[in-house]
Amino acid sequence: MDFSYTSEQDALRDSVRRFVEREYGWEERFTIVRSDGGYAPRHWAMFAELGWLGAGLSEEAGGFGGGGTENALIAEELGRGLVTEPFVPHVIATQLLAGIDGETAADLIGPLVMGESIIVPVLQEAAGRGDWRHVDMRADGNRLTGVKTLVEGAGRADNMLVSARNGDEIGLYLVAADAAGVSRTDYRTLDNHRVSDVALDGAEAVLLASGAQVPGAIDRAMEHGLIALCGEALGVMDAALWATRDYLKMRKQFGTAIGNFQALQHRMADMLIEVEMTRSLLYAAFGAMAGDDAQASTAAVSAAKVQVSTGGLQVGAQAIQLHGGIGVTEELNISHHYRRLYAIARQFGDAELHLARFAQARDQN
Amino acid sequence: MTSYFSAEDTAFRAEVRAFIQANLPPDLARRGRYDYHPRREDQARWAKILAAKGWSVPHFPVAYGGTGWTGVQRFIFEEEMRLAYAPTMDRIGPELVAPVLYTFASEEQRQTYLPGIRTGDTFWAQGFSEPGSGSDLASLRTRAVRDGDDYVVTGQKTWTTEGHHADMIFMLVRTDMEAKPQAGISALMIDLKSPGITRRPIWTIDEGLTVNEFFFDEVPVPAANLVGQEGAGWSYAKFLLTNERTNSAEVPHTKRDIVQLRDIARIEQKNGRPLMEDPSFRNRLARIEIDTMALETAVLRALTSGSHDGGSIASLVKVRGSELRQRVADLAVEALGDRGLAICLNPEGEHRMFEDGLTPPVPDHGIGIAAKAMFRRATTIYGGANEIQRTLIAKTVLEL
Numbered sequence: 106m107d108f109s110y111t112s113e114q115d116a117l118r119d120s121v122r123r124f125v126e127r128e129y130g131w132e133e134r135f136t137i138v139r140s141d142g143g144y145a146p147r148h149w150a151m152f153a154e155l156g157w158l159g160a161g162l163s164e165e166a167g168g169f170g171g172g173g174t175e176n177a178l179i180a181e182e183l184g185r186g187l188v189t190e191p192f193v194p195h196v197i198a199t200q201l202l203a204g205i206d207g208e209t210a211a212d213l214i215g216p217l218v219m220g221e222s223i224i225v226p227v228l229q230e231a232a233g234r235g236d237w238r239h240v241d242m243r244a245d246g247n248r249l250t251g252v253k254t255l256v257e258g259a260g261r262a263d264n265m266l267v268s269a270r271n272g273d274e275i276g277l278y279l280v281a282a283d284a285a286g287v288s289r290t291d292y293r294t295l296d297n298h299r300v301s302d303v304a305l306d307g308a309e310a311v312l313l314a315s316g317a318q319v320p321g322a323i324d325r326a327m328e329h330g331l332i333a334l335c336g337e338a339l340g341v342m343d344a345a346l347w348a349t350r351d352y353l354k355m356r357k358q359f360g361t362a363i364g365n366f367q368a369l370q371h372r373m374a375d376m377l378i379e380v381e382m383t384r385s386l387l388y389a390a391f392g393a394m395a396g397d398d399a400q401a402s403t404a405a406v407s408a409a410k411v412q413v414s415t416g417g418l419q420v421g422a423q424a425i426q427l428h429g430g431i432g433v434t435e436e437l438n439i440s441h442h443y444r445r446l447y448a449i450a451r452q453f454g455d456a457e458l459h460l461a462r463f464a465q466a467r468d469q470n
Numbered sequence: 471m472t473s474y475f476s477a478e479d480t481a482f483r484a485e486v487r488a489f490i491q492a493n494l495p496p497d498l499a500r501r502g503r504y505d506y507h508p509r510r511e512d513q514a515r516w517a518k519i520l521a522a523k524g525w526s527v528p529h530f531p532v533a534y535g536g537t538g539w540t541g542v543q544r545f546i547f548e549e550e551m552r553l554a555y556a557p558t559m560d561r562i563g564p565e566l567v568a569p570v571l572y573t574f575a576s577e578e579q580r581q582t583y584l585p586g587i588r589t590g591d592t593f594w595a596q597g598f599s600e601p602g603s604g605s606d607l608a609s610l611r612t613r614a615v616r617d618g619d620d621y622v623v624t625g626q627k628t629w630t631t632e633g634h635h636a637d638m639i640f641m642l643v644r645t646d647m648e649a650k651p652q653a654g655i656s657a658l659m660i661d662l663k664s665p666g667i668t669r670r671p672i673w674t675i676d677e678g679l680t681v682n683e684f685f686f687d688e689v690p691v692p693a694a695n696l697v698g699q700e701g702a703g704w705s706y707a708k709f710l711l712t713n714e715r716t717n718s719a720e721v722p723h724t725k726r727d728i729v730q731l732r733d734i735a736r737i738e739q740k741n742g743r744p745l746m747e748d749p750s751f752r753n754r755l756a757r758i759e760i761d762t763m764a765l766e767t768a769v770l771r772a773l774t775s776g777s778h779d780g781g782s783i784a785s786l787v788k789v790r791g792s793e794l795r796q797r798v799a800d801l802a803v804e805a806l807g808d809r810g811l812a813i814c815l816n817p818e819g820e821h822r823m824f825e826d827g828l829t830p831p832v833p834d835h836g837i838g839i840a841a842k843a844m845f846r847r848a849t850t851i852y853g854g855a856n857e858i859q860r861t862l863i864a865k866t867v868l869e870l
Binding site: 386 | 752755759786859867
């Protein structure tokens, strides 16, 4: 049993941490999220150059040989800086392409890893309420019609990976972002991420995969995305925890640092426990994903998401509470930690969805 | 970081499981199902069987009968013991007192006391808390006055776990009334058959006997029974309590409780369907399982980190582990429906506070469940109340 990171993984973490420290200051972040597209294309190019876009992808699939652990630790460091670049959607897209048969899919991965093209996963619909398994998008031959929601990074994508239903069968389709019949409604979510609702009206598509393999491939890709998302949440939680600790040591009221008050100390202890339980479940998920028991992997990933959805909100909310009034201001990062954790709690399924998914996997295990 | 349990760990688990299957007497396993308040004779019988294999005290140094297993192997061993319903072994002697002895006591004392703990022949109690000294342990007042070759001990100890089974007691006493509270405390080993000792049982919320009060009236104790240095008792106590906290995460026990709870929920019905299919029940069970998975990994992280971190991880897992023990016991009571409210004690148990002569209509899988849930209110108190742990976490890990 080994819970330590390899030297390569440590080096990867250091490289992401340096990026956040040097390139993603608080002012810089606001300039970026308030720019037209909401992203800095040079950052994505840098991610590619530093190898992060293929770090969590197997060599057979065209990556650099890592897996969920690499993606989660990249995301954790990005989370510390509240980086809004759509890294998690990239993980889902690459894993999904790697998880289905066919040359077209394989050929698409190389340019993604090099940062030369961008493909976004377009899976979720409003009626599913975060459950990617709910698909109403209709496929008539190679024409797709329907609406997908909360698509991150659609505004700069070249292509979209769309799940659609043809009768009882779910297929996976490639749609050009600028194809006729594609329209987008762009907006910001609470956490300043740029998302779109994507409406397809008879849009032309290429069928990448069909049949029984598709739902399983989507599930596996979503699990990779979920673990990266949980890694990101851990980074945000950890940053909020220690920023709050520093504040409690510095802020004085009644003639003493407020960190001397036991009520606040105990609140902080509970926050630390949530952070450590999140870290533990992430490690458990790494272990399960590396094994060959699909149900154990499903259970472990959903377990981590349940913890992130509840513990993340608890840590985020208490970080605000312990900061007092300054915690609810726009200028301080504490309110933005909370906004990101609030969005993550719901993203790709809330606690209730993942409790049920966990329970089902446990029954079959 | 890719693997969880290694192939060696898995092989080890198989070896342990095979040994338990071949050697655990059926009557012990049967009583183990009602798993709390095991009989001393059951614990001693199982300790002897394990001792013959060399497995009764895995965590001891090899020179004193330990196995040399890794922390993870010990965890696996404990897990298999719980899953097989082996008697919950005495904790006080092997897990709390013995580590203090093999770390701080003289070689002669080790040779005198460790073998009896290893073979299950000598049972120990620990005399720490006093009526006026609970969380504030350093204020304890039981005093030991040197008189020639003896100390003369006078005072009162309380919450003495399994004291009614014990032959010896590991006591914190005040040997110096002038020094600062912590500096005046020493550790003494006292034979409970000494003159001047009386015991009073404390019946607890479950109508069972776990804890006792001991009164010491000028009890002569040979000075040779002092552990380590006079005045150093406080540091030994802190060492012991850290061990107690790490163990009180009780993950193998909670995992077994979950297995038992799932069995109950498959039998019990709600609206004509197995309770296991009820969405609200499933969600609450799932949440307990997830929190247990998190705690297990936290414990395994601590066991593999190779450093004894002064109790910070210990406090953290104690808080969460003790809360989980309560939650899983409460959900089991709830799963029993109407039958969960009946007072239904272990039919083979000992030490009843009150025999009502009644036979409640509780199915076999419900025996002792409610009493266990009642008693588990103590888990967030013993070993240092969880509020004390939270303060420790804030001070040691968060440096507040």
